[in-house]
Amino acid sequence: MSKTDLLLESNGLYTSYGRIPMLMDVSFRLREGEICAILGANGAGKTTLVKAILGMVKADKGTMTFEGEDITTMPTHKRVAKGIQVVSAETGTFPKMTVEKNLRLGAYNITDQKLLEERCEEAYESFPVLKERLHQKAGTLSGGERTMLAIARACINKPDLLIMDEPSLGLAPIVVDEVFRIVRKLNRENDMSIMLVEQNVVKSLGVSDYGYIIQKGQIIFEGNPDQINESGILDNPVMS
Amino acid sequence: MTIMNRKDGKVNTMKNKKIYDSPFAVILCNLILFLLVYFVVMSDYAVSLAIIAVVIVAVLLVNRFDLINKIFDLYIRHKKTALISGLILGIIYPFSLADNVYVAHIATLAVIYGIACLGLNFQMGSTDMTNFAPAAFMGIGAYSVAIASVKMGLSPWIGMLAGLVLSGVFGFLIGLPTLKTKGYYLSLVTMAIQLAFTELVRIWPFVGGDDGLSGVERYKLFGFELYKRYTIFGIRMSPQIPYLLLCIVFLVLCTYIAMRVYFSRTGIAMNTVAQDEIAANCMGINVSRTKLFAFVIGGIYCGLAGTLFAGLEGYAGPATYNFQKSLMLICMVILGGMDNSIGVVVGAFILAIITEKLRDFADFQQLIYGAVLVIMLIVRPDGIIPWRVRNHDLITKRTPNIAEKAQLKSEV
Numbered sequence: 001m002s003k004t005d006l007l008l009e010s011n012g013l014y015t016s017y018g019r020i021p022m023l024m025d026v027s028f029r030l031r032e033g034e035i036c037a038i039l040g041a042n043g044a045g046k047t048t049l050v051k052a053i054l055g056m057v058k059a060d061k062g063t064m065t066f067e068g069e070d071i072t073t074m075p076t077h078k079r080v081a082k083g084i085q086v087v088s089a090e091t092g093t094f095p096k097m098t099v100e101k102n103l104r105l106g107a108y109n110i111t112d113q114k115l116l117e118e119r120c121e122e123a124y125e126s127f128p129v130l131k132e133r134l135h136q137k138a139g140t141l142s143g144g145e146r147t148m149l150a151i152a153r154a155c156i157n158k159p160d161l162l163i164m165d166e167p168s169l170g171l172a173p174i175v176v177d178e179v180f181r182i183v184r185k186l187n188r189e190n191d192m193s194i195m196l197v198e199q200n201v202v203k204s205l206g207v208s209d210y211g212y213i214i215q216k217g218q219i220i221f222e223g224n225p226d227q228i229n230e231s232g233i234l235d236n237p238v239m240s
Numbered sequence: 241m242t243i244m245n246r247k248d249g250k251v252n253t254m255k256n257k258k259i260y261d262s263p264f265a266v267i268l269c270n271l272i273l274f275l276l277v278y279f280v281v282m283s284d285y286a287v288s289l290a291i292i293a294v295v296i297v298a299v300l301l302v303n304r305f306d307l308i309n310k311i312f313d314l315y316i317r318h319k320k321t322a323l324i325s326g327l328i329l330g331i332i333y334p335f336s337l338a339d340n341v342y343v344a345h346i347a348t349l350a351v352i353y354g355i356a357c358l359g360l361n362f363q364m365g366s367t368d369m370t371n372f373a374p375a376a377f378m379g380i381g382a383y384s385v386a387i388a389s390v391k392m393g394l395s396p397w398i399g400m401l402a403g404l405v406l407s408g409v410f411g412f413l414i415g416l417p418t419l420k421t422k423g424y425y426l427s428l429v430t431m432a433i434q435l436a437f438t439e440l441v442r443i444w445p446f447v448g449g450d451d452g453l454s455g456v457e458r459y460k461l462f463g464f465e466l467y468k469r470y471t472i473f474g475i476r477m478s479p480q481i482p483y484l485l486l487c488i489v490f491l492v493l494c495t496y497i498a499m500r501v502y503f504s505r506t507g508i509a510m511n512t513v514a515q516d517e518i519a520a521n522c523m524g525i526n527v528s529r530t531k532l533f534a535f536v537i538g539g540i541y542c543g544l545a546g547t548l549f550a551g552l553e554g555y556a557g558p559a560t561y562n563f564q565k566s567l568m569l570i571c572m573v574i575l576g577g578m579d580n581s582i583g584v585v586v587g588a589f590i591l592a593i594i595t596e597k598l599r600d601f602a603d604f605q606q607l608i609y610g611a612v613l614v615i616m617l618i619v620r621p622d623g624i625i626p627w628r629v630r631n632h633d634l635i636t637k638r639t640p641n642i643a644e645k646a647q648l649k650s651e652v
Contacts, residue, residue: 054521054522056518056521075526076521076522077521077524077525077526077527080521080522080523080524081524085522086522092516092519093519094511094512094515094516094519094630095515096511096515096627096629096630097511097515097629097630098629098630101508101630105508105512105523106523108505108508108509108523108524108525109524137629153523
């Protein structure tokens with residue numbers, strides 16, 4: 001891992017679905033070791049931004065830099081190999097495989113068997129819920145357990161950047177608290193940089209170091225949580 | 241009688257744990273399968289259909305105890321014994337058919353369809369891309385052999401090599417548009433390719449047009465003709481016997497490779513692409529490469545089946561490799577069980593035998609054929625021997641430790 005201060009940087013990013021522009025002139029910086037929140041209402045372009053970072057949506061204009069390397073035209077699997085992992089509602093678990101197989105699939109790029117075993121043991125320790133269900137099909141897990149599995153699967157790679165796309169979607173409040181606790185723990189104890197893409201504004205600002213607010217495909221405000229709270233931008237009924 | 245055998249075996253294995261987990265059980269299983277195939281192929285249509293029906297029902301009933309999965313684990317654990325005993329029985333099998341020309345023909349067809357289905361399974365089963373053009377791939381293999389031997393006077397083996405290469409290239413070319421299309425659209429693309437292929441060979445005079453190319457030279461191995469009547473121990477054998485032997489060797493080889501692929505990283509990648517393409521991509525799997533691999537290896541398998549088919553019939557024509565043949569291969573894969581190498585071969589055997597046995601009732605053939613499929617899809621939509629849940633232990637061959645074993649038992 002190179003020790004540049006800036007982990008992910010995007011400059012004037014434009015994307016579109018066919019003719020409909022989705023992101024317009026999006027520039028943001030993600031520093032190493034911080035939790036960065038991307039907040040916005042439904043349809044603001046949050047998920048599109050995640051897809052653009054992963055390379056599933058092509059950038060029409062603008063550049064994207066990860067660890068000092070230009071990744072604007074890099075295919076998705078290479079970006080993942082470079083150390084970006086995503087946890088999201090869309091990229092779910094593989095329902096027809098056992099939990100253990102799912103976990104190990106997360107480490108598809110790790111070919112060293114010994115290292116893999118170590119990482120798996122670590123994952124079982126951090127997520128004891130999963131250890132009880134190793135030989136169960138992932139499709140039979142509850143929503144919360146599935147989110148845990150997705151997080152564990154992403155963390156098994158020790159990614160440099162972990163993107164969480166609405167991890168709290170459709171979960172019970174108590175599980176949501178648990179998810180945010182894990183997010184904070186991963187950041188504090190494992191020094192993982194996390195990009196938190198969320199609708200739950202209050203909780204997200206509670207754990208993050210910096211935040212961007214995105215509306216209609218544009219970043220309309222950025223700052224640390226206090227600044228965002230003071231700015232009153234969240235009082236806008238569309239945002240809450 | 242064969243059913244009784246099966247039950248005996250089961251009771252035996254249940255009583256004694258050690259026998260259950262020994263090479264002996266594998267050989268017993270192989271022997272039972274051998275006898276089943278023998279009786280199904282040899283008896284006349286009524287008996288053979290009855291045996292097939294009874295066996296399917298018995299397997300479905302017995303499978304409540306998860307027997308099929310247990311047998312599979314057994315085979316994987318005693319891979320060598322299974323392979324060697326299977327090969328020996330496979331070599332004995334053709335000779336047991338003796339001078340029954342028709343039966344030998346059916347048996348060879350079934351084996352060739354088995355190879356084609358293994359190829360189709362890479363696409364349909366493992367990667368979940370329904371390819372409606374397996375017959376076109378077979379056709380490419382068959383026409384390569386035919387052109388090499390009829391038009392150029394080359395050895396059919398060179399034709400086979402060319403067929404394998406060509407069908408692989410063709411698979412790659414078909415695979416390219418599939419990177420852009422998914423689901424129904426992909427099926428439509430392959431369907432169009434199948435229809436285009438049949439039309440193309442029909443109107444192209446060089447390959448014989450409607451009449452096809454006949455007089456394809458038979459395969460020879462070191463001067464030993466593989467399609468000829470031989471007399472062994474005073475029994476006159478039907479001409480297909482040595483050829484059947486060759487096909488069985490190819491089938492065993494293909495099944496082995498297919499299993500290796502299934503348990504490899506690529507095999508896992510294919511399964512993840514089938515279940516969730518985006519998630520697979522996020523795991524760092526190269527989705528395009530995986531899809532292309534499925535098309536190329538599947539194409540090569542089907543091409544091999546085609547080259548063998550041309551050698552069996554001595555003829556390659558547009559009617560043999562039409563859309564209907566493609567549908568039949570797809571039905572075989574669905575019936576046998578998608579994403580399970582053994583399953584698709586079983587499906588190919590069953591449908592090939594049913595189709596041929598019902599030749600006498602040409603009017604009802606399609607009807608019964610359809611009825612079998614409808615019933616199977618209602619009773620057991622995953623096929624007779626369905627896909628297995630991907631479990632980790634079997635892949636790395638790591639033996640589970642005692643705690644895990646206890647846990648496994650308690651779950652069962």
